[in-house]
Amino acid sequence: MRLTTASGRRLVAGIPILWLLVLFLIPFIIVFRISFSEVRLAIPPYTPLLTWRHGSPVLQLHWSAYRFLFTDPLYVSSYLYSLKVAAVSTLCCLGLGYPMAYAIARSHAAVRPVLLMLIVLPFWTSFLLRVYAWIGLLKNNGVINNVLMYLGVIHHPLALLQTDFAVYIGIVYSYLPFMILPLYANLEKHDGTLLEAAADLGARPLRAFVRVTLPQSLAGIVAGSLLVFIPAVGEYVIPTLLGRTDQIMIGRVLSDEFFENRDWPVASAVAIVILLLLVVPIMLFQRLERRELEAAK
Amino acid sequence: MKSAIPNVNVMPPAADPDSAYVRIANLTKRFGDFMAVDDVSLDIRRGEIFCLLGGSGSGKTTLLRMLAGFELPSAGTIRIDGADMSAIPPYERPVNMMFQSYALFPHMSVEKNVAFGLEQEGRGREQIRHQVGEILDIVKMGGFGARKPHQLSGGQRQRVALARALVKRPKLLLLDEPLAALDKKLREHTQFELLNIQQRLGVTFIVVTHDQEEAMTLGTRLGVMNHGRIAQIGTPADIYESPATRFVADFIGSVNMFEGRVSDEGSDCLRIDCTELGCTVRAERTVSCTRGAIVWTAIRPEKINISRQPPTAAGQPGPAENAVRGTVREIAYMGDMSIYLVQIDSGRVMRVTLPNVMRGAERPIARQESVWLSWHGSSPVVLTE
Amino acid sequence: MRARGLFTRTALVLGLAFLYLPILSMIVFSFNNSRLVTVWDTAHSPTLKWYVALMSNEQILRAAWLSIRIALIAASAAVVLGTLAGMALTRLGAFRGRMLLAGMTTAPIVMPEVITGLSLLLLFVAMQQLIGWPKGVGAVTITLAHITFCMAYVTVVVQSRLSGFDEALEEAAMDLGARPLRVFLRITLPLILPAIASGWLLAFTLSWDDLVITQFVAGPGSSTLPMVIFSKVRFGVTPDVNALATIMVLIVATGIAVSTAWMRYRQQRRVRDLQLAAAANL
Numbered sequence A: 001m002r003l004t005t006a007s008g009r010r011l012v013a014g015i016p017i018l019w020l021l022v023l024f025l026i027p028f029i030i031v032f033r034i035s036f037s038e039v040r041l042a043i044p045p046y047t048p049l050l051t052w053r054h055g056s057p058v059l060q061l062h063w064s065a066y067r068f069l070f071t072d073p074l075y076v077s078s079y080l081y082s083l084k085v086a087a088v089s090t091l092c093c094l095g096l097g098y099p100m101a102y103a104i105a106r107s108h109a110a111v112r113p114v115l116l117m118l119i120v121l122p123f124w125t126s127f128l129l130r131v132y133a134w135i136g137l138l139k140n141n142g143v144i145n146n147v148l149m150y151l152g153v154i155h156h157p158l159a160l161l162q163t164d165f166a167v168y169i170g171i172v173y174s175y176l177p178f179m180i181l182p183l184y185a186n187l188e189k190h191d192g193t194l195l196e197a198a199a200d201l202g203a204r205p206l207r208a209f210v211r212v213t214l215p216q217s218l219a220g221i222v223a224g225s226l227l228v229f230i231p232a233v234g235e236y237v238i239p240t241l242l243g244r245t246d247q248i249m250i251g252r253v254l255s256d257e258f259f260e261n262r263d264w265p266v267a268s269a270v271a272i273v274i275l276l277l278l279v280v281p282i283m284l285f286q287r288l289e290r291r292e293l294e295a296a297k
Numbered sequence B: 001m002k003s004a005i006p007n008v009n010v011m012p013p014a015a016d017p018d019s020a021y022v023r024i025a026n027l028t029k030r031f032g033d034f035m036a037v038d039d040v041s042l043d044i045r046r047g048e049i050f051c052l053l054g055g056s057g058s059g060k061t062t063l064l065r066m067l068a069g070f071e072l073p074s075a076g077t078i079r080i081d082g083a084d085m086s087a088i089p090p091y092e093r094p095v096n097m098m099f100q101s102y103a104l105f106p107h108m109s110v111e112k113n114v115a116f117g118l119e120q121e122g123r124g125r126e127q128i129r130h131q132v133g134e135i136l137d138i139v140k141m142g143g144f145g146a147r148k149p150h151q152l153s154g155g156q157r158q159r160v161a162l163a164r165a166l167v168k169r170p171k172l173l174l175l176d177e178p179l180a181a182l183d184k185k186l187r188e189h190t191q192f193e194l195l196n197i198q199q200r201l202g203v204t205f206i207v208v209t210h211d212q213e214e215a216m217t218l219g220t221r222l223g224v225m226n227h228g229r230i231a232q233i234g235t236p237a238d239i240y241e242s243p244a245t246r247f248v249a250d251f252i253g254s255v256n257m258f259e260g261r262v263s264d265e266g267s268d269c270l271r272i273d274c275t276e277l278g279c280t281v282r283a284e285r286t287v288s289c290t291r292g293a294i295v296w297t298a299i300r301p302e303k304i305n306i307s308r309q310p311p312t313a314a315g316q317p318g319p320a321e322n323a324v325r326g327t328v329r330e331i332a333y334m335g336d337m338s339i340y341l342v343q344i345d346s347g348r349v350m351r352v353t354l355p356n357v358m359r360g361a362e363r364p365i366a367r368q369e370s371v372w373l374s375w376h377g378s379s380p381v382v383l384t385e
Numbered sequence C: 001m002r003a004r005g006l007f008t009r010t011a012l013v014l015g016l017a018f019l020y021l022p023i024l025s026m027i028v029f030s031f032n033n034s035r036l037v038t039v040w041d042t043a044h045s046p047t048l049k050w051y052v053a054l055m056s057n058e059q060i061l062r063a064a065w066l067s068i069r070i071a072l073i074a075a076s077a078a079v080v081l082g083t084l085a086g087m088a089l090t091r092l093g094a095f096r097g098r099m100l101l102a103g104m105t106t107a108p109i110v111m112p113e114v115i116t117g118l119s120l121l122l123l124f125v126a127m128q129q130l131i132g133w134p135k136g137v138g139a140v141t142i143t144l145a146h147i148t149f150c151m152a153y154v155t156v157v158v159q160s161r162l163s164g165f166d167e168a169l170e171e172a173a174m175d176l177g178a179r180p181l182r183v184f185l186r187i188t189l190p191l192i193l194p195a196i197a198s199g200w201l202l203a204f205t206l207s208w209d210d211l212v213i214t215q216f217v218a219g220p221g222s223s224t225l226p227m228v229i230f231s232k233v234r235f236g237v238t239p240d241v242n243a244l245a246t247i248m249v250l251i252v253a254t255g256i257a258v259s260t261a262w263m264r265y266r267q268q269r270r271v272r273d274l275q276l277a278a279a280a281n282l
């Protein structure tokens, strides 16, 4: 199809490509580059990668940032902790989101848009403020503890804030719409007669669900899980506001290295290792996304 | 509604009716390794309705899209009225297309839709209004100018799409399955309207369809496509009565086809031994073939007689010519005619149709009756490919 | 069958309660007199004093104004770039760089924000060294960063609208003599306008709401609203933030209510049109 002239084509594709090259791709190359430098007290606070000696360039690769990452147990434990938190939160999100998406997909056509709207609505209000709201709920003298004590269920406030539990709550709460929407989009397309056929062939409801619905919705499950898991690994705001102080997540480590310690090479190395951990999930997500868009055609 | 339309340029009949107005030469379109259109050469005359007919995926739409300029040919040329179209973008071609989906702009009223093409030419507002009104009257949509496309029924949309394509007075109008979205009754009615409008405006039409009846009704000539190639070009009668290949014979109408071997060749007739048929076929000699060659004979169902008595010539001893015995297995009553499926002695089933001339004919042929089938020597068509 | 219907419906109700309870509690406590935020002071509540405090808080007002300006510019620029990218991905067929563009428009959506923020800051530092621009970090760098991640979302929205769009409409316009730019302006643009509008709203919200990336690329004196809120709530809850949240919820709810009413009106008109068409069927 020739919808544009040659120069028009170049412009339409060229402008966004150029923009993203400069502001998305090249920055990663810079991060990669700086992760191989050493800190120094200067502006900028890292050693250059190329130096000129006797008129010829010398490549100076410093592995110190990476060596540091793998020797100091703080980093390794932060990575593992982040992966654990992201994985547990993703599973909780799936556990809550799947039945919700299923209920919406099976609901009456007239109420479906309303329910979807209710799922998306919180997303339009500030993410930061919604996380903040949980502080008020989870604090020692917060709403939840007050209510439980009033009801006589407990006599001493439970320590809810600054725990793993609070972080899970925060992540599930913030990312739930990202789990529900792809799941809903997938479940909605399902053919109800398939379940009837399965029932007709003698499958009990649970069995029919496991054998028919679940495998078909796998693409939705994977897409939703990736949409939650990948950003959750690097989550910064939620663990900072709700999480433990003795064990921090890797996003916070990166931020602290950069802002508190002004150690740009180590911060960059932290980022590169996060990317290496996430490269497979990210590519998987992109493939799913592409397939989804092609199916829409 | 106005009965006489002024200002409509009725094209004068072309000086030489055989001169090619659109000349397609060796046109080829490849998608990767796949040949969607394969070396098509085709001449279309001024003022005619040329119907492209073919099965799904045979390359009709692709051929049309190359004419409109949406698809670049991989090889070959297109000339319209002598001008080479290769380097001309779609928006500068003297060609308009009526899309199968109609492609009416949903955000514009009927009037705006029809005026769109004229606006691109930079005509004056008054002139545009006049021309739009005129063409809407021709397609009998005069009162609907202010409606949006979604406020129209399918037949009305079809006519707006036609008006929008015609208002620019293209040299060539391409119609991709123009009637496919209409129900059967409306389709038949619209076919004649389309013919009427075409004759009044004198525009050359190329119509794509996979409905053979529609092609026969509309087309002055037909082109049958198969696997990206043109299998045959000719008038509807040519193609029906003298198909050039087995594909065409089978594709247009229904046919009884038997493989055989030429056993005798005279100056104007052939004898063919058909083991599948269980008799010798005598046919007019229309193709060149030598004794012993494998050929196919095709006999249309309506050209076969069915009778209880053996036909007079077939009563003689020796192998029968152009006559076989069989048993009626199935009769389908279609109103205007009946279809008989007759199992002949060799085991094959032949299809025979008879018009129901008389009301309540006396003692009609019934199922399981034993009958004779026979045909005239001019009926079989001999095909070599 | 029944049992599962009951189970999923219960999950839906509980899940919705989970989503809305925190927001409700913020709204309720924004009218609480006590400084203790979560302890309801029955004697002196409800009160509007936190709203009054909010309206006289210079710092918050200044930050909100900056956030609005950045979000307006970022959303508008992101819509232009995202529409171009969406057109390129759906309308240009295969071209060199297509895979690259497709990858670069989906990756920012899932990329952890700390990484995007860090990489953008390092880019701005490097650019300043090399070409002397941008001069320091501040509103300009924040806007550039926001355009970049907002653009990815707009691209997805526009792209999915474009790929569900009958290309024959564009071909028909071209067939009637419209050049490519005209086809875009007269046919494509009006028809994808709803997607562009929702892309713009999405981009505005994301920009308005972003904290992490902004923190990296902001400088002294360019604190956006989320940055101010974050520095306040990081060291405990403050009641005027509740009031701020309530105002924001109110604005969003009003916007949604108006747009729903509008869509319902359009829907009704459409139904009437369809009946008209059916009646006119010849």
Ligand SMILES: Nc1ncnc2c1ncn2[C@@H]1O[C@H](COP(=O)(O)OP(=O)(O)OP(=O)(O)O)[C@@H](O)[C@H]1O
Binding pocket: B031, B034, B035, B036, B054, B055, B056, B057, B058, B059, B060, B061, B062, B063, B210
């Ligand atoms: N853009 C394309 N890329 C790849 N293959 C294509 C493309 N367009 C058409 N084809 C292939 O070319 C062949 C011819 O397609 P075309 O649309 O011309 O068929 P058609 O004769 O119009 O069929 P139908 O009657 O179903 O409309 C088909 O096999 C189709 O799959």
Ligand SMILES: [Mg+2]
Binding pocket: B060, B061, B062
């Ligand atoms: Mg076709």
